[in-house]
Amino acid sequence: xxxxxxxxxxxxxxxxxxxxxxxxxxxxxxxxxxxxxxxxxxxxxxxxxxxxxxxxxxxxxxxxxxxxxxxxxxxxxxxxxxxxxxxxxxxxxxxxxxxxxxxxxxxxxxxxxxxxxxxxxxxxxxxxxxxxxxxxxxxxxxxxxxxxxxxxxxxxxxxxxxxxxxxxxxxxxxxxxxxxxxxxxxxxxxxxxxxxxxxxxxxxxxxxxxxxxxxxxxxxxxxxxxxxxxxxxxxxxxxxxxxxxxxxxxxxxxxxx
Amino acid sequence: xxxxxxxxxxxxxxxxxxxxxxxxxxxxxxxxxxxxxxxxxxxxxxxxxxxxxxxxxxxxxxxxxxxxxxxxxxxxxxxxxxxxxxxxxxxxxxxxxxxxxxxxxxxxxxxxxxxxxxxxxxxxxxxxxxxxxxxxxxxxxxxxxxxxxxxxxxxxxxxxxxxxxxxxxxxxxxxxxxxxxxxxxxxxxxxxxxxxxxx
Ligand SMILES: [Zn+2]
Ligand SMILES: [Zn+2]
Numbered sequence: 184x185x186x187x188x189x190x191x192x193x194x195x196x197x198x199x200x201x202x203x204x205x206x207x208x209x210x211x212x213x214x215x216x217x218x219x220x221x222x223x224x225x226x227x228x229x230x231x232x233x234x235x236x237x238x239x240x241x242x243x244x245x246x247x248x249x250x251x252x253x254x255x256x257x258x259x260x261x262x263x264x265x266x267x268x269x270x271x272x273x274x275x276x277x278x279x280x281x282x283x284x285x286x287x288x289x290x291x292x293x294x295x296x297x298x299x300x301x302x303x304x305x306x307x308x309x310x311x312x313x314x315x316x317x318x319x320x321x322x323x324x325x326x327x328x329x330x331x332x333x334x335x336x337x338x339x340x341x342x343x344x345x346x347x348x349x350x351x352x353x354x355x356x357x358x359x360x361x362x363x364x365x366x367x368x369x370x371x372x373x374x375x376x377x378x379x380x381x382x383x384x385x386x387x388x389x390x391x392x393x394x395x396x397x398x399x400x401x402x403x404x405x406x407x408x409x410x411x412x413x414x415x416x417x418x419x420x421x422x423x424x425x426x427x428x429x430x431x432x433x434x435x436x437x438x439x440x
Numbered sequence: 441x442x443x444x445x446x447x448x449x450x451x452x453x454x455x456x457x458x459x460x461x462x463x464x465x466x467x468x469x470x471x472x473x474x475x476x477x478x479x480x481x482x483x484x485x486x487x488x489x490x491x492x493x494x495x496x497x498x499x500x501x502x503x504x505x506x507x508x509x510x511x512x513x514x515x516x517x518x519x520x521x522x523x524x525x526x527x528x529x530x531x532x533x534x535x536x537x538x539x540x541x542x543x544x545x546x547x548x549x550x551x552x553x554x555x556x557x558x559x560x561x562x563x564x565x566x567x568x569x570x571x572x573x574x575x576x577x578x579x580x581x582x583x584x585x586x587x588x589x590x591x592x593x594x595x596x597x598x599x600x601x602x603x604x605x606x607x608x609x610x611x612x613x614x615x616x617x618x619x620x621x622x623x624x625x626x627x628x629x630x631x632x633x634x635x636x637x638x639x
Contacts, residue, residue, distance in 0.1 A: 198555065203462030227460075234625040238588045239555055266627045271588055274595035281554035427557035434559035435552075439599050 187248035221256030290332040314398035318407040323389035337362030353377035358420035551589040
């Protein structure tokens with residue numbers, strides 16, 4: 184039997200699973216190991232060893248051991264780096280942060296390091312702390328996550344005739360083919376929703392825009408709706424599952440109006 | 441598990457479904473049941489069935505009760521103008537044990553948990569709104585747990601009630617009694633400073 188190796192990394196808490204009488208199985212998104220699953224022995228009883236750390240989207244310092252890469256990590260200790268207290272004080276921000284980490288969880292396979300996704304979470308959670316939980320922020324997070332996870336939709340040209348985006352034109356998104364088509368290639372049905380060139384350009388811009396500029400962007404209602412339908416539709420097509428936090432977010436909005 | 445006879449396996453599997461019970465404890469409990477007298481075992485089984493048959497939720501506060509309304513809601517000496525909102529009946533029981541609270545309660549039977557898909561529709565919020573709609577209520581105390589889910593639930597209720605003329609308060613968060621500051625986490629310390637009081 185090989186000796187357990189000890190590791191240290193920073194990680195966001197993605198998910199918790201109650202295991203037996205006193206243990207928790209925690210899924211993290213870590214900077215050095217990508218998505219990482221570990222068992223915290225006695226976490227439900229010992230408030231001292233794991234005080235207040237296993238809360239959704241908290242950033243923690245994890246020390247763990249494991250025998251091999253494909254085995255459950257044994258969490259020796261876990262300390263808080265950032266609670267995102269400002270996010271937790273605001274319902275919309277809490278819901279948005281939950282959505283971010285749920286997407287990161289669904290899009291990332293276990294054990295595959297991707298520093299860009301770790302940085303993306305850190306950057307966007309920080310943005311949530313300093314600014315509003317705006318539509319633009321959510322959409323640009325989705326665009327970037329799709330890109331880093333290898334599912335970037337083709338938005339800069341028609342996927343059939345390859346013609347680049349032209350101002351004033353309408354486009355149609357084809358989730359199955361992962362991109363947009365111009366009106367003449369798409370042959371839309373009556374119920375197909377067109378997308379304006381403005382929406383497409385905004386999403387393309389948001390994908391690479393400077394972080395400090397994101398908070399300055401406010402989407403018009405029609406732009407927000409179009410880009411939401413496009414990205415949420417595409418994400419649910421790619422994942423082929425319900426995104427729970429999105430459902431809750433929409434329930435809350437309905438409930439509070 | 442392999443070594444056990446089929447009925448014992450089944451009992452262990454059923455017990456292991458209970459919260460906080462792992463397979464080891466389930467095996468220990470089943471061993472106890474196996475050795476107990478038939479009379480004791482019958483009492484246990486009957487009490488489980490009786491709970492299911494006789495207990496329903498209080499029409500007013502949703503606390504489990506045998507009657508239409510629970511003993512707290514029936515008690516006319518309690519302050520009917522204050523509602524303390526809790527996630528689960530065990531939180532209500534804990535507050536009652538303290539003996540300092542003399543208002544009424546409302547049990548949500550859950551907390552907002554976006555990642556588990558638990559939204560407002562899964563909580564008993566409409567019943568709370570109905571009680572508030574009666575116009576009798578002057579204060580709502582939000583006693584949901586001091587974690588992300590409980591906090592989000594408190595924020596949700598605050599938002600729901602913001603246009604109503606009701607005082608909304610949140611239980612204090614901070615250093616536990618008998619605690620030692622050097623062992624307390626950052627978040628709790630900062631909350632205790634934020635919610636400090638004059639002496
Ligand atoms: Zn085309
Ligand atoms: Zn009652």
